[in-house]
Amino acid sequence: MPERFEPLKNDLLLRAARGEEVERPPMWVMRQAGRYLPEYHEAKGTRDFFAVCRDPEIASTITLQPVERYAGLLDAAIIFCDILVIPQALGMTVEMIDKKGPHFPDPLRVPSDLEKLRASVDVKEQLGYVFDAITLARKKLAGRVPLLGFVGAPWTLMSYMIEGGGSKMFVHAKTWIFKYPTESKQLLARITEVCIEFLAQQVVAGAQMVQVFDSWAGELTPHDFAIFSLPYLRLISKRLPERLRELGQEPVPMTIFAKGAWYALDDLCESGYHVVGLDWLQDPAEAYKIANGRVTLQGNFDPNILYGGREAITQAVERTVPAFGGGKKGWIVNLGHGITPFVDPEDLKWFFEECHRVGSGV
Numbered sequence: 001m002p003e004r005f006e007p008l009k010n011d012l013l014l015r016a017a018r019g020e021e022v023e024r025p026p027m028w029v030m031r032q033a034g035r036y037l038p039e040y041h042e043a044k045g046t047r048d049f050f051a052v053c054r055d056p057e058i059a060s061t062i063t064l065q066p067v068e069r070y071a072g073l074l075d076a077a078i079i080f081c082d083i084l085v086i087p088q089a090l091g092m093t094v095e096m097i098d099k100k101g102p103h104f105p106d107p108l109r110v111p112s113d114l115e116k117l118r119a120s121v122d123v124k125e126q127l128g129y130v131f132d133a134i135t136l137a138r139k140k141l142a143g144r145v146p147l148l149g150f151v152g153a154p155w156t157l158m159s160y161m162i163e164g165g166g167s168k169m170f171v172h173a174k175t176w177i178f179k180y181p182t183e184s185k186q187l188l189a190r191i192t193e194v195c196i197e198f199l200a201q202q203v204v205a206g207a208q209m210v211q212v213f214d215s216w217a218g219e220l221t222p223h224d225f226a227i228f229s230l231p232y233l234r235l236i237s238k239r240l241p242e243r244l245r246e247l248g249q250e251p252v253p254m255t256i257f258a259k260g261a262w263y264a265l266d267d268l269c270e271s272g273y274h275v276v277g278l279d280w281l282q283d284p285a286e287a288y289k290i291a292n293g294r295v296t297l298q299g300n301f302d303p304n305i306l307y308g309g310r311e312a313i314t315q316a317v318e319r320t321v322p323a324f325g326g327g328k329k330g331w332i333v334n335l336g337h338g339i340t341p342f343v344d345p346e347d348l349k350w351f352f353e354e355c356h357r358v359g360s361g362v
C-alpha cells in the first residue's frame with residue numbers, strides 16, 4: 001500500500017512547474033543539502049559518502065537541513081543521494097574520494113566490458129534504501145514543501161561508467177560513441193530502462209516531482225547530443241508517466257537539466273518535460289523568449305555570484321527577475337549548477353530573501 005503523508009502546505013513549485021501563475025517564483029538550489037552547510041558535516045561525520053546515502057535516517061535528516069535552515073524561503077527539498085547509485089545498481093563499484101570526487105576502479109573500457117554489468121537489475125532490491133529515505137523524508141517534511149527525486153541522464157551516467165570518474169577530455173566516452181556507436185546505444189538503452197524504473201519507484205515512495213541531471217550534455221556537439229542524449233531523455237519523459245499509471249500513480253512534473261546544451265533549448269522545450277533547467281551560460285531573457293510559455297524555466301544564476309557579497313547578489317537578482325518575465329509565470333529560481341562548498345550559508349539566505357522580495361513584486 002502507498003504510504004499516506006500529510007497534505008502539502010506549500011505547492012508553489014508544483015504550480016509553477018505546471019505553468020500556472022504564482023504569487024512569487026518558487027526557489028531551491030541544486031546541491032542545497034551539501035558541504036557548504038556546517039550541519040551537513042556534523043551529520044555526515046567521518047562516514048563514507050555512499051554509506052550516508054544508504055542510511056535512510058541520516059540521508060533524510062540531511063535532506064531536511066536546508067528546509068529547516070531556510071524555513072519560509074525554500075520551496076523544495078531534494079532527496080540526498082547521488083546520480084552514481086545507478087552504475088552501482090548495474091553492478092559497478094563506485095567510491096567517493098574525499099576532495100577528488102567519484103572513482104570507478106574498474107570502468108567500462110571496451111564493449112566486451114558490458115558483460116560485467118548485471119544482466120537485469122531489480123531496482124527495488126538494489127536501490128530500496130533510496131525509496132526508504134524518500135518515504136522517511138516525506139514523513140519528516142510533514143507537508144512543509146514538496147520532495148524532489150532525481151536521476152542522472154543516460155549520457156552522463158554512461159560517461160562516468162566509461163571514464164571511471166570526472167574527466168576533462170572525455171577520451172574514453174568519446175571513443176565509445178565514435179568507434180562503437182551501436183554498443184554505445186545498447187548501453188544507453190540499458191541505463192535508460194533502469195532510470196525509468198528508478199524514478200517510478202521514487203514517486204511510489206513519495207517523490208512529488210523529479211529531475212533528470214544531464215551534467216555532461218555540454219561535452220557533446222549539437223549533432224551528437226541529438227543522437228546520444230536527447231532520444232533517451234525523451235524516452236524517460238514518455239515512459240515515466242506510462243509506468244506510473246501502471247503502478248496506479250498519478251504522473252508528476254518532470255525537469256530536464258542538460259548542462260551546457262544551450263543549443264538544444266528549443267528541442268528541450270519539446271522533449272516532454274514540464275521544466276527545463278538552464279545553466280548560467282544562457283541569457284535569461286533570450287531563453288524566456290525561446291521557451292515562449294511552452295515550459296517553465298529553472299535557473300540560472302552563476303553559482304559564484306554567492307561569493308560576490310550582498311550588493312552583487314542584489315544586482316544579479318534585480319536584473320534576472322525581470323528577464324524571466326517578472327518571475328510569476330514560467331520560472332523557478334535556481335543556480336545554473338550546484339552550490340559550491342565554500343559559500344557562506346548567510347549569503348545564500350540573502351539570495352533567497354532578495355529573490356523573495358523582487359519576485360513578489362513589492
Ligand SMILES: Cc1c2[nH]c(c1CCC(=O)O)Cc1[nH]c(c(CCC(=O)O)c1C)Cc1[nH]c(c(CCC(=O)O)c1C)Cc1[nH]c(c(C)c1CCC(=O)O)C2
Nearest residue numbers: 030031032033034078079080081082083101102213215338
Ligand atoms: C554529476 C553529479 C554527481 N552527483 C550529482 C550530479 C548531478 C549534478 C551536477 O552536475 O552537479 C547529483 C547530486 N549529488 C548530490 C545531490 C543531493 C541533493 C542536492 O542537495 O542537490 C545531487 C542531486 C549530493 C552530493 N554528491 C556529492 C557530494 C559531496 C560529497 C561529500 O564530499 O560530502 C554531495 C553532497 C559527490 C559527488 N557526486 C558527483 C560528483 C561529481 C561529486 C563530487 C563533487 C564535488 O566534489 O564537488 C556526481
